[in-house]
Amino acid sequence: MTELPPCPKCKSTYTYEMDELLNCPECGHDWKFEENNAGDENALVVTDAYGNILNNGDAVMVIKNLPLRGSSQSIKVGTKVKNIRLVNSDHNIDCKIDGLGAISLKSEFVKKV
Ligand SMILES: [Zn+2]
Numbered sequence: 197m198t199e200l201p202p203c204p205k206c207k208s209t210y211t212y213e214m215d216e217l218l219n220c221p222e223c224g225h226d227w228k229f230e231e232n233n234a235g236d237e238n239a240l241v242v243t244d245a246y247g248n249i250l251n252n253g254d255a256v257m258v259i260k261n262l263p264l265r266g267s268s269q270s271i272k273v274g275t276k277v278k279n280i281r282l283v284n285s286d287h288n289i290d291c292k293i294d295g296l297g298a299i300s301l302k303s304e305f306v307k308k309v
Pocket residue numbers: 203204205206207208220221222223224225
């Protein structure tokens with residue numbers, strides 16, 4: 197299941213792919229789909245719990261209480277996390293949370309903010 201990015205001009209989500217271009221039926225804009233070829237890690241597509249594509253440097257919000265392994269603390273619902281880094285692993289988001297330090301999260305438990 198691949199999701200095409202929305203139109204950069206009008207934000208329409210009805211974009212479609214034609215030849216090597218993406219087309220927007222609403223405003224007629226067409227553009228080249230930017231594939232990030234700078235290494236495997238950057239080619240990684242990570243989406244949040246709602247299917248929004250996440251990028252390095254994005255801010256996300258935790259949508260579920262997440263117990264921390266080896267600790268009595270947990271990451272609470274609504275915790276905002278800035279400047280995430282995507283990694284190619286089971287826990288595909290690396291980040292730092294105030295008071296907790298470096299944490300790895302699963303993208304399915306966050307939402308882009
Ligand atoms: Zn458009």
